Amino acid sequence: MSAICGGREGARRTTSVVIQSRASWRAVQRVGKHVTRLAPTAITSDELTDWLIETALRYVGKLILVPALPSLPLPLPFTLPQPLAYVISNSPHLQLRPEKPGCPLVALRAVR
CATH class of the missing domain: 1.10.10 (Arc Repressor Mutant, subunit A)
Structure with a gap:
């Protein structure tokens, strides 16, 4: 994972971007640090x-x-x-x- 995303900080940023992308498609909902999957x-x-x-x-x-x-x-x-x-x-x-x-x-x- 670190070879793809860098160190811990790179992996954290990458994960955050993926979750934000899913949230913009209304596939997940982010409330604070909790992420829940929404109905398709x-x-x-x-x-x-x-x-x-x-x-x-x-x-x-x-x-x-x-x-x-x-x-x-x-x-x-x-x-x-x-x-x-x-x-x-x-x-x-x-x-x-x-x-x-x-x-x-x-x-x-x-x-x-």
Whole structure:
């Protein structure tokens, strides 16, 4: 840790910045020295859900199983309550790829 953040002071500052970032996303609430996790925000917009899935795909760099999308730690302060296969099938940026029955993969659509 000290190689990444420096000594104790560097690690303390880095931790503080990460917690502040999470607080600005309303994922946590900071009261004094106590930090509590807040309830995740449900994303009901197809466009925003599409964007979050695309972001996750670009971050991971490989195909993702559709049933695994809600459990990924990437879209942390959000939940995806919509039927994801439906959102993906209507997306201009994403495509479904059949892997095995009941477990399709999501991929970025090829740019033409």
